[in-house]
Amino acid sequence: MPAATPNSDRHLDDTDPLMSIGMFSRASLVSVKALRSYHEQGLLVPDSVDPSSGYRSYRVSQLAxxxxxxxxxxxxxxLRDIAEIVxxxxxxxxxxxxxxxxxxMRRRLDEVTRIVDELQEAIDRPSLHTPVHVRDEAATHALAFSGFVDESDYATFLDGAYAALFAAVDMSGAIPTGSGSARYPAAVDTDQEPVEAYVPIAAPIPIPSGVHDTGVVLTLIPAATCAVATHIGGYDTIGDTYRLLGAWVARHATSADLPVREHYVVSTDPDTHExxxxxQLRTEICWPIVPGSASA
Known part of the structure; x- marks a missing residue:
């Protein structure tokens, strides 16, 4: 195969841009540690590796x-079977x-085949997404609850966090100004992620002593310019929207490498809290970008 010319390299960067390993990890929801392991095992080789720093970069087309x-x-x-499948x-x-x-393994055949078919064809399901748009999020005071969480324990953690947060809202007299939200690190670096669940409030308030004991704290969520996509549906398919949004940021903006925000706009029944x-679920994913970097 002939070597790529500088012009063809530029064309590739336009149509299939590079992503840093941190940005790639967030868009795919695969940890940096796992990506390094996949490289060492020959399963997923980065498009380029900096010879001096060893820093890996991937193409958008490698997300699937x-x-x-x-x-x-x-x-x-x-591993040998994964290599053959891929x-x-x-x-x-x-x-x-x-x-x-x-x-x-035979009992899992249908699930494996479904995953491979959907992701290899890079299916974008319009019913799951709204178009990506850019939004400035103002700084806001919030009550927050933090922890280190395994991916499989997100739901359990958030259930407990919001129970504590909304109890704290009631005890403190704080006025919520938005839905329950959470912040996740810019890169999926380890199996356990630091997650901050929070509820935005109108103004800072004194924290009652009983609230302190629950782990709830008063914090300030900083302002950010974000690329935003709304995921419509269950959390088991939210990775589809992350992949779509991460690819959009790589093509049209510069990632700010700040924590990604999820706003649970529609999540629980207001009467039963179930x-x-x-x-019926609606989740806004807000990916911070460098202000002024977004293009059409």
Whole structure:
């Protein structure tokens, strides 16, 4: 294959831009640690590696493969089989490889095939997303609850966090000015992430002693310019919207490498506080960008 020319490199950067490993990890929801491991195992090789720093960069087009590999690893598919599946990009090969596993893997065949088919074809489901737009978020006072959380424990953590936060709102007399929200680090660097759940309030208020004991604190959420997409549906498919939003930022703006925000605009029944059915859920994902960097 002939070497790429400078002009073709520029064209590739326009149509399939590079992403830093941190930005790529957030868009794919695959940790930096896992991405390094995938590279070492030959499963997902970065587009470029800085020879002096060892810093890895990936193309937007590699997002789907990153998610496929992570989900197959979560299903305990052996590395050699993942390499064959990703290399072949053929649903028939996927079925043949998985069928060779023991009975417990065969029971997962439908799920694995669905994941590979959807992600390899990079399906964008219009029903899941609203168009990406840019919004300035003003600084706001908030009551916050923080913790280090495994991906599988997000729901449990947030349930407990919001129970404590809304109890604190009632005890303190604070006036909420928006829905429950959370901030996640710019890069998925470890299996456990520092997560900050918060409720924006109209003004700072004295924290009653009983609230201090619950772990709730008063904080200031800084102003930010964000690229925003609304995920419509359950949290099990929110990765689709992250992938869409991360790719948009890579193509049209400069990531600010600040914590990403999720606003749970529609999440629970106001009377029962029970989680609503997936089809009713609305979650805004707000990815901070450098002000003035967004292009059409």
């Amino acid at each position: 493969d990153a998610v496929i590999i992570k989900r197959l690893r979560d299903l305990d598919v052996p 290399g072949a990009r053929d649903p028939d090969v996927t079925k043949k490889v998985i069928a060779e596993h023991e009975a417990d 989680l609503l059915p997936p089809e």
